[in-house]
Amino acid sequence: xxxxxxxxSSKAGLAPGSLVHVGRSRTEKAGITWIxxxxxxxxxxxxxxxxxxxxxxxxxxxxxxDFEGVHELETIEEIGKLYGLHPLxxxxxxxxxxxxxxxxxxxxxxxxxxxxxxxxxxxxxxSDQVNLVFKPxxxxxxxxxxxxxxxxLKERLRKGxxxxxxxxxxxxxxxxxxxxxxxxxxxxxxLGDKIEAIQEEVVSTPxxxxxxxxxxxxxxxxxxxxxxxxxxxxxxxxxxxEIPLIEEHTRLYLRDLYDHTMQVIETIDTFRDTxxxxxxxxxxxxxxxxxxxxxVLTIIATIFIPLTFxxxxxxxxxxxxxxxxxxxxxxxxxxxxxxVAVVMLIYFRKKKWL
Numbered sequence: 001x002x003x004x005x006x007x008x009s010s011k012a013g014l015a016p017g018s019l020v021h022v023g024r025s026r027t028e029k030a031g032i033t034w035i036x037x038x039x040x041x042x043x044x045x046x047x048x049x050x051x052x053x054x055x056x057x058x059x060x061x062x063x064x065x066d067f068e069g070v071h072e073l074e075t076i077e078e079i080g081k082l083y084g085l086h087p088l089x090x091x092x093x094x095x096x097x098x099x100x101x102x103x104x105x106x107x108x109x110x111x112x113x114x115x116x117x118x119x120x121x122x123x124x125x126x127s128d129q130v131n132l133v134f135k136p137x138x139x140x141x142x143x144x145x146x147x148x149x150x151x152x153l154k155e156r157l158r159k160g161x162x163x164x165x166x167x168x169x170x171x172x173x174x175x176x177x178x179x180x181x182x183x184x185x186x187x188x189x190x191l192g193d194k195i196e197a198i199q200e201e202v203v204s205t206p207x208x209x210x211x212x213x214x215x216x217x218x219x220x221x222x223x224x225x226x227x228x229x230x231x232x233x234x235x236x237x238x239x240x241x242e243i244p245l246i247e248e249h250t251r252l253y254l255r256d257l258y259d260h261t262m263q264v265i266e267t268i269d270t271f272r273d274t275x276x277x278x279x280x281x282x283x284x285x286x287x288x289x290x291x292x293x294x295x296v297l298t299i300i301a302t303i304f305i306p307l308t309f310x311x312x313x314x315x316x317x318x319x320x321x322x323x324x325x326x327x328x329x330x331x332x333x334x335x336x337x338x339x340v341a342v343v344m345l346i347y348f349r350k351k352k353w354l
Contacts, residue, residue: 019073022095024144030069031146037062037157039166044158062169064139068146070094070131076142083140084108085133096129096144100227102234108135109245111173111234113180114227115149118190118220123213125220127227130180134173135245141176149179170250177235178257184228184264188271191217195274202278206285214282218275224268232261299353303344307337 036043038061070076070093080090089110092098103110111132119126130149131142141150153175157164164175194217201210238246239254246254314323314333323329348354 019077019090019094021071021073022097024096030067030072030075032068033066033154035064035066035154035157037064037165042157042160042165044154062137062139062172064141064172066150067140067142070096070129070142070144079140083133083138085140089133093131093142098129100230100234102238104241104243104245108133109170109173109238109243111177113177113231115143115147115180116184116187116224116227118187120190123216125223127223130176132173132176134169137169139169139172139176149183150176153179167250168247170246171253174250174253174257178253178260181231181257181260181264185260187224188264188267191220191271192267195271195278198278199274202282202285206282206289211279211282214275214278218272221268221272221275225265225272228261228264228268232258232265235261295353299348303341306340306344310337310340 032047034045034047067075067079073094076090076094079085080087084107086105089103089105092110092112098112100114101112109132111134113130113132115128115130117126117128118124128144128147130144133140133142143149153164156162164172194213198210198213198217201207202214235254235258239251239258310333314321314329317324323333326332345354
């Protein structure tokens with residue numbers, strides 16, 4: 001069953017910056033992971049209260065606080081006070097219906113992303129909001145629900161592999177965005193397999209259920225495009241805009257991220273065109289199937305027209321019809337009707353109408 005969902009209308013009339021959770025209702029306890037690292041050391045722990053999390057340490061070190069669950073408004077408000085987040089940022093964090101965007105608040109950058117997945121059980125597209133805040137020496141991530149999307153990144157930090165431990169908070173923010181965008185390719189692979197299966201079904205055995213599945217996936221494509229198209233715009237702004245918090249070497253990786261986003265958008269557009277074509281193929285298949293049925297019925301009716309005529313003539317029972325008293329009249333009539341039917345079938349076969 002779908003979870004209860006709090007709508008955006010619940011915010012109507014409230015002052016800007018008011019904290020109202022908009023999204024699926026959740027009851028689970030929020031989780032907070034505190035990570036502190038630099039090139040030489042790494043520390044990670046689960047914390048129960050924000051007072052346990054420390055401000056950025058010595059110069060060059062990075063603190064990453066990963067927060068799971070944005071429905072606990074008191075905790076979000078406490079985070080805002082502790083790390084100097086603007087009330088409008090906090091309002092957007094607890095509103096899971098935000099569109100992907102990037103906002104430069106001067107002291108920090110705020111980013112909204114959508115973590116997308118496809119449920120094979122329900123056959124629907126699922127989206128969870130991920131919020132990122134980064135400033136010098138610190139990155140805050142807010143996830144709507146508990147997921148493992150950042151686990152590979154945490155594992156790389158634990159092992160000290162790559163350049164993660166050597167770069168700043170802007171590079172860590174890029175790496176978090178990259179984890180989310182990589183999931184889009186997994187989603188597109190699953191949708192691509194589903195579209196291929198529907199293609200085979202449309203050609204071989206189209207049904208009303210086939211059309212419903214096509215429209216469902218087409219709706220998912222519209223949602224995907226709505227979530228990913230703004231992503232292209234703000235990554236391009238981060239890449240080309242004058243944002244002091246983004247180092248020049250990080251822009252090189254943002255360029256790669258932009259290319260991945262464009263690849264996702266192009267794949268979505270290709271899938272949308274394919275689905276539109278499948279609808280045309282479905283309608284043509286149904287039309288051809290109906291034509292085949294009508295052709296068979298027409299042939300049957302055409303064969304029975306002369307037979308009906310013969311039966312009608314000899315069913316009049318006029319007194320002066322010589323065949324009525326003829327001994328062989330009945331079998332001859334049957335033979336005549338059979339011969340007419342056979343000749344017509346041979347003719348239809350010769351014309352390749354059968």
